[in-house]
Amino acid sequence: MKASYIARSSAVASRILDGEMVIMSAVDSTLFSLNEVATVIWQAADGCTPLSEIVSLRICAEFDASPNEARADAEAFVEELARHGILLVSDCPIVGVSANASENA
Amino acid sequence: MSLMQELNHKALRLGVPLSVHLDLTYRCNERCEHCYLDHEDFGEMTTAELKSLLKQLASAGVFFLTMSGGEPLVRQDCFELIEYARALGFNVKLKTNAILIGEREAKRLRALGVEQIQISVYSHRPDVHDGITKVQGSLLRTLNAVRLLRAHDLKVTIANVLMKNNFQDGDGVRTLAQELGAHYSLDPTITPMIDGDRSVLRYGIPASELPGLFHNPNLVGDVESFCAPPPPVDDDVREGLPCSAGHTACYISPYGDLYPCVQFPLLCGNVRRQSFLEIWQSSAQLEEVRSIRGKDLSGCSSCTHLGTCTRCPGLAFMEGNMRGPSIADCEKSFARTGIPSKNLQAKRASSMEPASAQDLIQIQGIAIAPVVGTAAHAEASSVRA
Numbered sequence: 303m304k305a306s307y308i309a310r311s312s313a314v315a316s317r318i319l320d321g322e323m324v325i326m327s328a329v330d331s332t333l334f335s336l337n338e339v340a341t342v343i344w345q346a347a348d349g350c351t352p353l354s355e356i357v358s359l360r361i362c363a364e365f366d367a368s369p370n371e372a373r374a375d376a377e378a379f380v381e382e383l384a385r386h387g388i389l390l391v392s393d394c395p396i397v398g399v400s401a402n403a404s405e406n407a
Numbered sequence: 408m409s410l411m412q413e414l415n416h417k418a419l420r421l422g423v424p425l426s427v428h429l430d431l432t433y434r435c436n437e438r439c440e441h442c443y444l445d446h447e448d449f450g451e452m453t454t455a456e457l458k459s460l461l462k463q464l465a466s467a468g469v470f471f472l473t474m475s476g477g478e479p480l481v482r483q484d485c486f487e488l489i490e491y492a493r494a495l496g497f498n499v500k501l502k503t504n505a506i507l508i509g510e511r512e513a514k515r516l517r518a519l520g521v522e523q524i525q526i527s528v529y530s531h532r533p534d535v536h537d538g539i540t541k542v543q544g545s546l547l548r549t550l551n552a553v554r555l556l557r558a559h560d561l562k563v564t565i566a567n568v569l570m571k572n573n574f575q576d577g578d579g580v581r582t583l584a585q586e587l588g589a590h591y592s593l594d595p596t597i598t599p600m601i602d603g604d605r606s607v608l609r610y611g612i613p614a615s616e617l618p619g620l621f622h623n624p625n626l627v628g629d630v631e632s633f634c635a636p637p638p639p640v641d642d643d644v645r646e647g648l649p650c651s652a653g654h655t656a657c658y659i660s661p662y663g664d665l666y667p668c669v670q671f672p673l674l675c676g677n678v679r680r681q682s683f684l685e686i687w688q689s690s691a692q693l694e695e696v697r698s699i700r701g702k703d704l705s706g707c708s709s710c711t712h713l714g715t716c717t718r719c720p721g722l723a724f725m726e727g728n729m730r731g732p733s734i735a736d737c738e739k740s741f742a743r744t745g746i747p748s749k750n751l752q753a754k755r756a757s758s759m760e761p762a763s764a765q766d767l768i769q770i771q772g773i774a775i776a777p778v779v780g781t782a783a784h785a786e787a788s789s790v791r792a
Contacts, residue, residue, distance in 0.1 A: 312493075312518075312520055313520040314520065315470065315493075315496055315497055315498030315499070315520070315522065316496045317465075317468060317469075317470040317496055317497075318468075319414070319417060319418065319421070319423060319468060319470070320417060320421055324414060324470060326470075326498045326522065328498075328520040328521065328522040329560075331522065331523075331562065333410050333411055333414070334410075335410055335413070335414070
C-alpha cells in the first residue's frame with residue numbers, strides 16, 4: 303500500500319454521533335461525516351499502526367470485506383482526507399502528533 | 408440537504424446537545440455600555456469543575472463549543488481550558504474582545520486548532536468604539552490582535568453590534584473586516600440585562616433606522632431576497648420548532664446555571680448540583696421549551712411571517728411569555744418587509760401604547776454573508792470509505 307502510516311491532524315474537531323464520526327476541519331471549516339468503516343480507520347489512525355494492519359486486522363476482520371476491496375477503499379479514503387489536511391500520511395511512523403488529535407472524545 | 412443540516416436533524420432526533428455556549432466568566436476588561444452582564448465574580452466554576460463539565464459535555468455528544476464571557480481571557484486558566492476542550496475533540500469557537508491577544512496568544516490559539524475567533528468591533532472610528540467600550544485605545548489593541556490572528560491563518564469574525572451610537576458605522580466596519588481578511592456579521596440585538604434590568608435597551612438602534620439598515624446591500628447582501636414578503640405558511644412551518652434553544656443547544660453560565668440559550672434566561676438546572684445529562688434529559692423547563700411548536704404561538708401561529716420571522720423565544724420569554732410573540736421581532740419583520748405582523752396589528756389596534764423604541768430594537772442577529780472566506784462555515788463534504 304502506498305500510504306503506510308496515518309495520523310489524525312490536530313487541527314480538527316471530531317465526535318461520534320450515532321456510531322458515525324463527524325469531523326470538522328479548523329483550517330477550512332469543512333464538515334465530514336464518516337461511515338462505520340471510515341470511522342474505524344479514523345480511530346485507528348494513531349501514526350504508529352501501518353494502514354495495511356488497520357485494513358487487515360480491523361476492516362477485513364470486522365466487516366467481512368475482501369482484502370483487495372478493503373485496501374482500495376481505505377486508500378481512497380485516506381487520500382481524500384489527506385487532501386483536506388485532516389489525516390497525515392507518511393511512509394514511516396508519525397510521532398509527536400498533538401494530544402488534541404483525539405480519536406473521538 | 409447539506410451535511411450540516413443532516414447533522415442537526417440527527418442531533419434533534421437523538422436528543423443530542425450538539426452546541427453549547429459556555430461563559431467562563433462574567434468579568435471583563437471592557438465596560439461596554441450596552442452589555443447585558445454585570446462584571447463581578449460571584450463564585451465562578453473552578454478549573455477542575457470546568458474540566459469535569461467539559462468531559463460531561465463531550466460524553467453527551469456536544470460537538471460545537473463556544474467559549475465566551477465576559478472576557479474569557481481574563482481567566483488565568485483560559486488556555487488550559489481551551490487545550491482541554493480541544494483534547495476532548497470539541498470544535499471550539501472563542502468569543503473575545505481580543506485586547507489580551509498578542510503574538511504568543513495568537514500562535515497558541517492556532518496551535519490548539521481553535522476553529523474560529525469572534526471579536527466585537529463597534530466602529531472603525533476609535534472615538535466611537537472606545538466610547539462604547541469605555542477603554543481608551545481598545546480599538547487599536549483589538550485590531551492589532553485581529554491582524555496577528557489573521558497572520559496565523561486563524562478565522563476571525565468581526566461581530567458588529569449596531570446601536571444608537573454606531574448604527575451609521577456598519578459600512579465602515581464591514582470595509583475594515585474586508586481589509587483585515589475577516590468575516591463580518593451584523594447584530595442589531597440589544598438584550599435586557601441578565602437580571603432583567605431593561606435600562607440598557609436605551610442604547611439600541613432607533614426603530615426608525617431599521618428599514619434603512621435592512622435595505623443596505625452592503626450589510627444584508629441580496630436586499631430583494633432579505634426583504635422579500637414571506638411565502639405562504641404550510642403545515643411544516645406550523646409544526647416546526649422556534650429555534651434550536653433547548654433542542655440541540657444550550658447555555659451554561661460561569662456559575663453552572665444551565666439555560667436554553669444565552670438570550671433565554673429560563674433556569675433549567677445547575678451543573679454543580681446535577682450532572683449535565685441529568686438536566687438535559689429531565690429538566691421540566693427544557694421539556695416545556697421543547698413542547699412548543701409554531702402552531703402553539705399566540706398570534707404568531709396564524710401570522711403570515713411565521714415561517715420567516717426571526718422570533719427569538721428568549722426575547723419572547725423576557726417580554727413575558729415564551730409562547731407569545733417577541734414584539735421586537737415583529738417590528739423587525741415589519742421593517743424588513745413592510746408587512747405588519749399579526750401581533751403588531753393587534754397591539755396597535757388595541758390602542759395600547761406601541762412598544763417603545765428601545766423595545767423595538769432588541770432583535771435577533773441577522774445572518775450576513777461573510778465578506779471574505781475560503782469556505783462557507785457550514786460547507787459540507789461527505790467522505791465514505
